[in-house]
Amino acid sequence: MDFSLGTERELLANSLGRYLADKFGSEARLKALASPEGWSREAYDGLVELGAVGAMFTEEAGGYGGSAFDIAVVFGEIGRGLAMGPFLGTLMAGKVLEAAGETAVIEEVVGGEKLLTFAHEPAQGPDGRAAEPVRAEKAGDGYKLTGAKGVVSFADEADLFVVMAGSGTELSTFLVKAGAPGLTVQSYPVVDGGKAGEVVFKDTPAALIGEEAKAAQIVDQAVAAGLVALAWEGYAIMQVLRDKTVEYLRERKQFGIPIGKFQALQHRMGTMALEVEQAHSAAINAAVGLEEGGNAALRAASAAKVTLGKNGSLLAEEAIQMHGGIGMTWEFAVSHYAKRLIMIGHELGDEDYHLQRFIDLGKEEAA
Template sequence: MNFNHSEDRQMLTDTLGRYLQQRYPIEERHKISGSEDGWSSTHWEALAELGIVGALFDEGAGGFGGTGFDIAAIFEPNGRALVVEPFLGTLMAGRALAQAGGQEALLEKMILGTTLVAFAHEEPDSRYDLAGITTSAARADDGWTLTGAKAVVAQIEPADHVLVSARVTGSPGDETGIGLFLVERTADRLNVRGYPLIDGGRGGEIGLQETPAQLITADAYSLVEEAIAAGIVALSWEAVGIMDVLKAATLEYLRTRKQFGVPIGKFQALQHRMATIALEIEQARSAAINAADALDGDRQKRERAVSAAKYTIGRVGTLVAEEAIQMHGGIGMTWELPLAHYAKRLTMIGHQLGDEDHHLDRFVMLGQAA
């Protein structure tokens, strides 16, 4: 089968790649990542103007893409450049809003890059369980209020709105009764504690105490599950982009670093290790292709495919990051070498939206339920 991008997708990838190569070098990324904002609104608006954000959404949501392979076409070059702008949160929040319906005006602003919506689902004690939501929603005279906490919400500080999941009815751990609510970033009794993330950019914790909110849908579990599946596809392709960079950087180092008068790449033991890395990266790429292809299929196939991809990305990502650093030696751990930052981001991707253990268990459980 031919898994190359279509002509339109390849043009999109090439456009994004050229932009990042010319305007988003590693020095610019470090500057943005270490800033008080943790992202660049200037770059975000420029990328939106190029249509990059719009490619994350289908025509019904005001975009022109939205498939798993459209997501892949954007996140793979993002991985190569270690982009810290809010693509992942925008993708998940936007897909959930689009599935819920009635939010066309807000989606249009998101696609134009003029409005930022953060996605807040995970909680301090949820441990990747999509139904482990204890944040509660209660009716108020003029709408709804939310009480609870959300953990590690990316780009929460500059967000204009926050899309928050909360339990409307049912017992904790039950898939029923989870709703989605839109909260203004400046809403009363919304407490945000921001901090820098270890792999770049900024995130934060959210505290809600009878915080005013707008109900988007009272039956949101399937929407959240689908949005997170899209997020896993995105992370998988971001990781593939990072792995390719690490492999290329390590090969170049093996060609140029000499020991005993010859390049260390001549040593058979290191050649075998690089061959293993290359094979494992292709395994990860295949899993990412499978997840992208299954994203718009039936729920069972989609969820097994994304869990398989996330498990594979986590396992292979750890191997590639460790091997790249070990074969570079001590220099591989230094701030000045870009490789260290790629390895750090790749390692953290393994823990976003569920780690290896979680998704292996989930893959098995979904298979038994089939």
């Protein structure tokens, strides 16, 4: 079977990879993390200009790609370069807009004129329980939202929010502009780089996206696209950690010989290589499932997330352990890759959540 990405996707991958290597290496990343903003808008804008966001969406929606493997290429390079920005939120929010035919908004995002994010996770109250869910009510010709969303990617930087909200007994999605009345954001840095925020809506004006109370399946497919993106980002990071660990084992000497000659470490490297290939297979399967749509997309995405959670944690731990103390230092890139890989394992549901989801979806198919 041919797993090549094709000429156009290879060109895109090369362009994004070269840009990140030239403009957003380890030194630039550390500088961005230490800045008051906590990320580099300049690097994000450069990736947008090269087509990183446009490749996520179809031509009909205002992009120039939109397939699962276009998403795979973009997020693979994001992983390799440890790029920071609202890429994941933009993808999922954009897929909701794409399904509703909201091309004007997507064109603004693809052109770099607006930042878009996805507010879908429930916020937590001070006691750790879920805060008030977001509810939508009719208000004249539009709607108003009340409630809270948590860990919204780049919430204080976003110009537009796609928000999941209860409308009656069903789910709807809404578009909210930054600075709208009743909208407040509490922003904070996240551990693996970049920013997020808790977003509160209080009678906040919002525009309905698509049909009211018809958003459940659309959101499921948007989240499936996000899981495919994470699978490919995680796979790319696993490749980097494997390669950096092999390089270190060849260079680091003990008793006058490279420690990579020690059989115990060779066995551990063999295990790492197998885990990387398993993650690759799961990522390919998730992309194929997304192309098929429906229940196949959801099951394949959950399967990939389970594989990534298990294998990614092992890769991160092994890379740190075989590098020794230096692997934990802030200045050393391995620690940043390992941290991001661990966090990917928890985004959009952890390994346990997706294992149960995979089982439940299988029961639904069999019923």
